[in-house]
Amino acid sequence: MATLKDIQMKIVAVKKTRQITKAMNMVATSKLRNAQIKMEDFRPYAAKFAEVLGSLAGKADAGGNPLLCERDEVKTTDIIVMTSDRGLCGSFNANLIKQAEELAQAQAADGKSVRVICVGKKGRDFARKTAFPIVAEHIGVVGGGFGFNVASNIGTAAINSFLAEESDEVHVVYAEFISMARHNAVTKKLLPISAVESEEVEEPGSAEREYLPEHICEPSADLLLADLLPKNISVQIYSALLETSASEHAARMMAMDNATTACNDMVDSLTLVYNKARQAAVTSELMDIVGGAEALKG
């Protein structure tokens, strides 16, 4: 049976933990807001980009572009794994790593060699424990204030190694941000680019689109497309980074919220135990006194 002092110390400890989790929850909330604003700001660019790309893809002879060509024999697969740098965000990193590992194992089972590009500390720490070589690592990106140039660098590196035939396929594993409470680990194939989705562009059929078929292109549509495709990779990586960041903060918010609730419950139940123990002590003391008084009365 724990003594009163022990219980009291435990209560104090839990309260301190609660203070920390509460603070982390608030920090995550404000960071999530920033991440969401960043996602909002990126949307017009992404939408316009997709629109232009879609309309170009319809016109240009895309077959000639090496970024679009499926390799007959896929020997090496690069996987870009996006995770957070820090823990304490529930199963967020575990889900991403699991997804990446499944993909890597499946590729390896097909006889392909797998290389990993790590964005985020947690993924890197995991990759180090596996046999897959790490091509590059980018720490301090996810969850922070990164700019488009980071995505651009990752994208350029991936494209260069793809064009140099060091890799034959590039996949990215990231967290898709669905809502505050939901995010999914998803895998997307970056390279070779599977047919540019023009149906996606179809739906926001604004008045502007009617003009597109008669665009003058300078230089030619083919060359423009060749210029835009690599940028498209960066755009996709950037949006994946944004989503992963937002998901990380959302996951941490949830985890910290749960932790705070758990702390509250613990404090409640510990206080109950403490009060019971205190009451028991008081009662037994009283009994002693009463017993002593009775004895004196004789």
Place this chain on the structure above:
Amino acid sequence: MAEKQIVLEIVTPEKNVVEDEAQMVVAPGTYGEFCILPNHTPFLTTLKVGAVRYKDKSGTERYVFINGGFSEALPNKVTILAESAERRRDIDVERARAAMKRAEERLAEAMRADAKKEVFDHTRARAALQRALMRRQMVEGGRG
């Protein structure tokens, strides 16, 4: 002036830099500078590092630095998608100067080494130098 205006939008992945009405837009195309007036035929082109110049509603000339990208012109709207862009008043001169110095040093180093593997560094340094130069010119020279 009841002249027709075009809507100019300069968009980067981080934010909308410019959303304004313009009488005229001049942009640095890869194949040379071009000017867009209202009712331009639909036109799509890539842009190099340089200055976009436009005349706003009141006829004031405004300058925006853009770091490459592409533009789409429609009869009543010009959209420029750039990897980064800054209005002239937002340019950080000190940073541009520092970047210029760094790029020059790197370039000199790359020249000395002159090995094949330096080619990548070389082009990067050159691009950085160009960007820095452009930014400085815009601020100091007035003309972009």
